Amino acid sequence: MSLGTKIANELPFLRRYARALTGSQAAGDAYVRATLEAALADDALRADIGEGRAELYRAFNRVWSSANVDSVLSTGEGEGSLEAAAQERLGRITPRNRQALLLTTLEDFSIADTARIMDCSQEEVEHLVSDAVSEIDRESATSVLIIEDEPLISMQLEDLVRTLGHDVCGMAATRTQARDIVAEKTPGLVLADIQLADGSSGVDAVDDILAIESVPVIFITAYPERLLTGDRPEPTYLVTKPFQEATVRTAISQALFFGSSRPLD
Known part of the structure; x- marks a missing residue:
């Protein structure tokens, strides 16, 4: 090759x-x-x-x-408001902590590979990841909308979101359900699949929400190639199914850190 x-x-x-x-x-x-x-x-x-x-x-x-x-x-x-917020917040978290966490979770590198990528020891990588997790735990709580048509995955995400200290404002299996939930309350974060129960699109459901207000979005899908096409602005946060909870946790932390999330009332 x-x-x-x-x-x-x-x-x-x-x-x-x-x-x-x-x-x-x-x-x-x-x-x-x-x-x-x-x-x-x-x-x-x-x-x-x-x-x-x-x-x-x-x-x-x-x-x-x-x-x-x-x-x-x-x-x-x-750039939009989320990118502007990102620029403002970049100095508030240790960059190497963020690198180590992203490499070991989002990119699924081993501790050994991450140490080589970052030119440091494996012990330092473990320390950086631990520090990053501590920073995650200091994030402010927000309200999360879950758009997912598989009940077991939806419940797994709900448990994870609540464990992290966030609220769940609704769980939708279709674009219409998502629209109805958002009509009641705009979420501070959206977790969305792209292929929904009635054949509707999670991408379209997210577009409906973003037409109302800019909120951070994490796509969780078994079909990442449908989003990584270069034909449209690609999602900043994309998690591939089957997912590790640590990967979703990292994506949530990054999305809330960089995004203009709406705090709980």
Whole structure:
């Protein structure tokens, strides 16, 4: 397999990681682009990336660690309120804690691979993840709408959300049900599948909500390829089924940290 094909296969996931790390699609893509440009200019780096997925992320993290964050984030002119909120909040959480947590949960790297990506010891990765979890626990509570047509998964998500200290304002299996719930109360966070019980689309249900107010959204789906197409703005937070609870927990933390969530009354 050629290097170009290898990178192309991993690019949607690297872009997902970059967006979660920076809180902005524009800023995340700027870092990804800088990584690819660095690889084009450096034969040794290009050879390293060809060794595997971890090396590609390692190259990205070198760019992330050495770049001027403020200058990269300032390229996101015209972004929406969620991205603006992300830029404001970037300085409030330790960047390396966020990196370690995202790599070990959202991107499903082992502690050993994460240590290599971040150029540190495995013990330091474990410490960074522990600190990140502590920061998660300090997040303010919010009201969550769950859009999911599989009852067992819906109940699992409800239990997880409540365990994290959040309220559940409603559970919808169809676009119409989601619309009815939002008519009563706008949630501070949405967890949504994309394929719903009556054949309706969770993406359309989310669009209905975002037409009313900007809230952070996490898509949880068995069909991530339907969203990672490049044909429309891609979701910042995307969790693939079957999911690990730690992955959903991380996504919720990131979404609430970067998003303008609505606190509980």
